[in-house]
Amino acid sequence: MAETGVILKDIRKSFGNVDVIHGVNLAIKEGSFVVFVGPSGCGKSTLLRMIAGLEEVSDGEIEINGRDVTDLDPSERGIAMVFQSYALYPHMSVRENLAFGLKMARTGREEIEARVNSAASILKIDHLLDRRPGQLSGGQRQRVAIGRAIVRKPDVFLFDEPLSNLDAELRVSMRVEIARLHRELGNTMIYVTHDQTEAMTLADNIVVLRNGRIEQQGSPREVYENPANTFVAGFIGSPRMNLLDAKWIGNDHIELAGGKIASPLMAQRLQDGEKITFGIRPENLAVVENSGEAIPAKVDFAEYLGGTQYLYCQLDDGQPLVAEYRAGAPIEAGRRIGLSCAAADHRIFEASGARIR
Numbered sequence: 001m002a003e004t005g006v007i008l009k010d011i012r013k014s015f016g017n018v019d020v021i022h023g024v025n026l027a028i029k030e031g032s033f034v035v036f037v038g039p040s041g042c043g044k045s046t047l048l049r050m051i052a053g054l055e056e057v058s059d060g061e062i063e064i065n066g067r068d069v070t071d072l073d074p075s076e077r078g079i080a081m082v083f084q085s086y087a088l089y090p091h092m093s094v095r096e097n098l099a100f101g102l103k104m105a106r107t108g109r110e111e112i113e114a115r116v117n118s119a120a121s122i123l124k125i126d127h128l129l130d131r132r133p134g135q136l137s138g139g140q141r142q143r144v145a146i147g148r149a150i151v152r153k154p155d156v157f158l159f160d161e162p163l164s165n166l167d168a169e170l171r172v173s174m175r176v177e178i179a180r181l182h183r184e185l186g187n188t189m190i191y192v193t194h195d196q197t198e199a200m201t202l203a204d205n206i207v208v209l210r211n212g213r214i215e216q217q218g219s220p221r222e223v224y225e226n227p228a229n230t231f232v233a234g235f236i237g238s239p240r241m242n243l244l245d246a247k248w249i250g251n252d253h254i255e256l257a258g259g260k261i262a263s264p265l266m267a268q269r270l271q272d273g274e275k276i277t278f279g280i281r282p283e284n285l286a287v288v289e290n291s292g293e294a295i296p297a298k299v300d301f302a303e304y305l306g307g308t309q310y311l312y313c314q315l316d317d318g319q320p321l322v323a324e325y326r327a328g329a330p331i332e333a334g335r336r337i338g339l340s341c342a343a344a345d346h347r348i349f350e351a352s353g354a355r356i357r
């Protein structure tokens with residue numbers, strides 16, 4: 001039986017003699033919500049545009065629901081794409097914008113009307129059907145752009161940073177809408193963003209890209225809790241994971257900022273004296289008495305957010321570190337504190353950046 005979903009086989013892309021995608025292999029399960037995330041220029045839009053057929057692949061193969069679509073036109077791939085810029089026709093009403101693609105595909109009048117009304121109702125834009133895009137807010141325009149994708153009943157929805165033109169509050173509410181849409185429609189959705197919060201909250205599966213390569217893929221929880229390397233560790237999570245220069249000194253101990261911390265359960269892969277990166281999430285640090293067992297730190301700046309405080313600290317060797325603090329009275333800048341963390345939360349990366357625990 002042919003595999004369903006979207007399959008990328010050794011996809012490569014060069015613009016002239018610049019290689020931007022270096023052999024991406026990925027299987028996206030039908031019905032899943034996959035988010036491509038990564039810093040600017042990592043190639044996520046290019047990858048999405050190749051799936052859409054808006055950009056040719058330089059090498060490799062793309063399958064959608066068992067069909068090789070590598071050389072097919074966008075209109076023959078069973079996809080619909082939603083762009084950051086909305087790409088609405090300004091001189092047409094919302095209703096005409098929604099119907100346009102279907103008219104071009106010679107869909108019957110009654111069918112068009114039914115699909116437009118159904119999409120308008122799903123997106124709660126029924127009352128806007130006779131307006132023009134110029135008479136809509138940014139959020140409403142983005143709904144129309146999504147509606148235009150829905151009416152086409154695609155197998156796969158592709159979203160290219162659809163929320164980046166909206167203000168912070170609207171982004172959050174549209175994010176919830178898109179999650180609801182996925183739940184209701186059940187289609188495969190592939191979504192590009194550089195915003196790791198958007199990726200964490202929307203995705204079943206996150207694909208973290210850097211320089212045209214996949215660094216890691218997995219559920220948001222897998223990627224957050226067990227980042228494959230220092231890049232993913234630093235990219236996913238806000239504030240980011242603390243990544244500190246340290247040394248493995250043997251006997252289940254790490255030297256950090258002049259002190260020693262116990263880190264049992266250690267994979268026996270390190271040489272005594274080997275340099276490592278010690279990773280610890282801000283929420284896994286506890287503020288304790290400044291005793292021999294704790295990592296001594298000075299609070300440079302304390303950010304008060306009501307329920308939590310972020311403590312921006314400096315270790316004794318000058319390395320910066322952020323700790324999340326929830327318990328007790330707020331801590332003031334300038335104070336010396338001790339920090340402790342459970343060994344199970346320690347993440348250890350070797351010099352190459354790969355995680356070994």
Ligand SMILES: Nc1ncnc2c1ncn2[C@@H]1O[C@H](COP(=O)(O)OP(=O)(O)OP(=O)(O)O)[C@@H](O)[C@H]1O
Binds near residue numbers: 044046
């Ligand atoms: N048409 C093009 N011609 C030449 N180079 C291009 C072209 N399109 C993209 N690139 C290059 O390919 C790389 C990947 O670009 P792409 O737009 O896919 O990145 P991105 O991860 O989506 O970034 P952003 O978040 O900034 O949109 C970049 O280095 C970019 O400069």
